[in-house]
Amino acid sequence: MSDRIVQKLNILADAAKYDVSCSSSGSNRANKNKGIGNANQGGICHSYTEDGRCVSLLKILLTNHCIYDCAYCVSRKSNDIERAAFTVQEVVDLTINFYRRNYIEGLFLSSGIFKNADYTMERLVSIAKKLRLEHKFNGYIHLKTIPGASDELVHEAGLYADRLSINLEIPTKEGLKLLAPDKSREDMIIPMRYLKNEIIRTNEERKIIKSTPTFAPAGQSTQMIIGASGESDKHIIQTAQHFYKNYHLKRVYYSGYVPISYDKRLPEIGTAVPMVRENRLYQSDWLMRFYGFRADEIVNDNHPLLDLDIDPKLSWALRNQHAFPVDINKADYHFILRVPGIGVQSAKKIILARRFGPLRLENLQKLGVATNRAKYFITCLGFQQLYADKPGSHIKQYILAQSSSKYIKNDSQQLTLF
Amino acid sequence: MLKTLNYDGTWSGLMTCVFCSFEYKWQIGAIQQHASSSQTGLFTAPELISTDNEKARRVLLGLEKKIGLQGIQELYYVHLSEIKDRELLILRSIIYYFRSETKANQNYGHDDILQIKKIVRSVSRERHRVKAFVRFQKMKDGLYFANLEPDFNVLPLIVKFFKERYADQKWLIYDLKRKYGIYYDLMEVTEVKFSDTLAKNQIEIHLDEEESRYSDLWKNYFESVNIKERKNTKLHVQSLPKRYWKYLNEKNLL
Numbered sequence: 001m002s003d004r005i006v007q008k009l010n011i012l013a014d015a016a017k018y019d020v021s022c023s024s025s026g027s028n029r030a031n032k033n034k035g036i037g038n039a040n041q042g043g044i045c046h047s048y049t050e051d052g053r054c055v056s057l058l059k060i061l062l063t064n065h066c067i068y069d070c071a072y073c074v075s076r077k078s079n080d081i082e083r084a085a086f087t088v089q090e091v092v093d094l095t096i097n098f099y100r101r102n103y104i105e106g107l108f109l110s111s112g113i114f115k116n117a118d119y120t121m122e123r124l125v126s127i128a129k130k131l132r133l134e135h136k137f138n139g140y141i142h143l144k145t146i147p148g149a150s151d152e153l154v155h156e157a158g159l160y161a162d163r164l165s166i167n168l169e170i171p172t173k174e175g176l177k178l179l180a181p182d183k184s185r186e187d188m189i190i191p192m193r194y195l196k197n198e199i200i201r202t203n204e205e206r207k208i209i210k211s212t213p214t215f216a217p218a219g220q221s222t223q224m225i226i227g228a229s230g231e232s233d234k235h236i237i238q239t240a241q242h243f244y245k246n247y248h249l250k251r252v253y254y255s256g257y258v259p260i261s262y263d264k265r266l267p268e269i270g271t272a273v274p275m276v277r278e279n280r281l282y283q284s285d286w287l288m289r290f291y292g293f294r295a296d297e298i299v300n301d302n303h304p305l306l307d308l309d310i311d312p313k314l315s316w317a318l319r320n321q322h323a324f325p326v327d328i329n330k331a332d333y334h335f336i337l338r339v340p341g342i343g344v345q346s347a348k349k350i351i352l353a354r355r356f357g358p359l360r361l362e363n364l365q366k367l368g369v370a371t372n373r374a375k376y377f378i379t380c381l382g383f384q385q386l387y388a389d390k391p392g393s394h395i396k397q398y399i400l401a402q403s404s405s406k407y408i409k410n411d412s413q414q415l416t417l418f
Numbered sequence: 419m420l421k422t423l424n425y426d427g428t429w430s431g432l433m434t435c436v437f438c439s440f441e442y443k444w445q446i447g448a449i450q451q452h453a454s455s456s457q458t459g460l461f462t463a464p465e466l467i468s469t470d471n472e473k474a475r476r477v478l479l480g481l482e483k484k485i486g487l488q489g490i491q492e493l494y495y496v497h498l499s500e501i502k503d504r505e506l507l508i509l510r511s512i513i514y515y516f517r518s519e520t521k522a523n524q525n526y527g528h529d530d531i532l533q534i535k536k537i538v539r540s541v542s543r544e545r546h547r548v549k550a551f552v553r554f555q556k557m558k559d560g561l562y563f564a565n566l567e568p569d570f571n572v573l574p575l576i577v578k579f580f581k582e583r584y585a586d587q588k589w590l591i592y593d594l595k596r597k598y599g600i601y602y603d604l605m606e607v608t609e610v611k612f613s614d615t616l617a618k619n620q621i622e623i624h625l626d627e628e629e630s631r632y633s634d635l636w637k638n639y640f641e642s643v644n645i646k647e648r649k650n651t652k653l654h655v656q657s658l659p660k661r662y663w664k665y666l667n668e669k670n671l672l
Contacts, residue, residue: 006638013642034585044550045657047668049644052653059643097632098639100562100587101554136586258647273647353526367526 024105026218027162035136066112070180106140117148128160163218175229219250241295318392341374420447427451433474449505640668
């Protein structure tokens with residue numbers, strides 16, 4: 001075996017690992033040409049690393065040579081590290097051979113910027129093109145959109161990739177300027193806007209001309225680094241909402257900053273990764289995407305920071321006790337969804353089950369509701385609400401006292417990320 | 419007197435049992451596969467049911483009107499779960515479905531239905547994990563081969579997935595626990611049985627010469643993408659339960 005390939009793989013996978021997205025969902029590309037592979041709508045995690053993160057794609061950089069010097073990035077120009085670059089054929093061989101053994105769902109290809117944006121983007125696109133056209137590869141391909149790349153190349157990327165992403169990196173423009181002086185928010189937004197419009201356009205076209213080729217069927221995503229630039233949760237969540245709304249992103253990822261530099265502008269090496277905060281941000285993200293919450297209901301000028309000891313939905317409920325109690329047997333789906341301890345699945349089951357007769361507290365427990373939290377916010381058959389006039393701070397104490405929260409009792413390393 | 423029905427363990431056989439219990443208005447005390455140590459209770463009368471596809475079809479047609487294909491699929495998953503007393507659970511629910519309004523399988527307030535949903539979730543999870551955790555090894559003759567021991571009999575549920583995905587390679591997935599496999603010859607998927615299971619070293623002799631290279635690269639990759647600062651063993655083991663490790667080359671660091 002060529003040792004050089006092993007070495008390259010180690011360097012370029014290690015450098016790519018800070019991109020937390022490993023999603024392979026959202027595309028339904030079929031294997032029509034009796035080629036290799038297809039995409040699975042829900043995505044598949046083929047393994048899990050010891051940090052508990054899913055391994056779904058072969059996630060690598062084409063190269064970690066980079067002309068930029070972004071303080072938060074391991075591949076920054078001024079960092080004294082080993083550099084490597086894959087050839088096009090090497091990436092293709094790894095992808096195909098891993099795929100055939102059912103190790104992966106596909107390829108997630110990113111890169112440091114060498115020469116300039118277009119030169120880099122062109123290399124990424126050429127690999128996706130080769131996989132699709134020469135190898136009849138129909139597995140999942142996620143490409144990075146390089147900030148500043150031309151519309152033509154971004155368009156071509158959309159023809160071959162399932163998902164494209166461009167990382168905002170720092171939640172505020174000012175923070176970005178401070179930590180990544182070579183980059184600007186505007187360079188990221190231009191291709192993002194272009195892709196959004198192309199996705200809309202090709203979807204419209206497909207309604208009329210069925211043979212319109214697929215264009216980035218799994219849409220766009222982005223990532224923000226958390227805890228590197230002193231931003232508040234309000235900044236992060238409002239930025240996320242802004243991008244979900246205006247750029248139709250499929251996902252925003254939050255990546256707790258792992259200290260990798262002695263740069264004075266950043267948290268010191270050895271500082272703990274803000275995993276609890278990251279987890280609360282993901283919960284907030286879910287509230288916006290699946291529970292109908294607006295960003296300003298979760299965090300606002302009065303509450304710019306998320307509670308770390310309770311989840312954001314409970315936190316909202318305690319600040320909005322006037323919205324409760326909710327009658328489980330009568331209330332609309334959207335109100336039921338807002339009850340702490342009731343998730344999307346349970347809410348749907350409640351709506352289905354109550355057609356057969358009114359539900360009691362024990363029915364709720366059996367169908368999956370976390371009644372230890374929900375019981376302070378609901379009424380149902382045979383169950384009166386006794387806590388409705390108790391102050392929120394008391395209810396919070398009751399809940400914390402009887403819950404075996406993994407956030408309080410264990411140390412911060414023992415968290416569930418996703 | 420309660421009856422004990424003995425059937426051949428197949429889905430059609432089970433549906434035939436259901437048909438007979440309706441047709442002859444039997445009270446059923448137990449339904450068991452006749453190969454298994456058939457115990458006859460003191461106060462039950464044994465009855466041998468021979469599988470009749472026509473009878474099974476009539477039950478399924480009736481069920482479809484009541485609970486749709488989705489509801490039938492749930493019962494099929496319960497059948498594949500192989501858990502104890504699944505037959506009676508299936509029979510009881512079918513009686514309940516036929517007596518109720520349509521879509522009674524959505525009554526999440528009913529204990530049997532909840533039990534079914536729970537089993538369906540477990541079987542679905544196992545099916546999903548098999549899709550994820552199959553690790554093919556390439557053999558000299560070009561066959562991609564994988565061994566596994568799923569908790570439930572999920573091979574019938576993954577045929578379509580693997581056939582569509584790996585349409586241009588021959589593959590064989592073998593269930594060591596149930597001693598049968600599914601084999602794709604570039605055209606069709608068929609069920610296969612080995613007279614005796616291949617020993618590990620026998621497989622190794624027949625491996626393609628590139629196999630260890632890619633297996634090693636994968637192990638390398640798996641180590642490289644881990645972020646040590648975020649070590650979370652609890653989550654790791656929860657997502658990747660230990661019982662699967664012996665078939666995952668990245669966890670088999672020998």
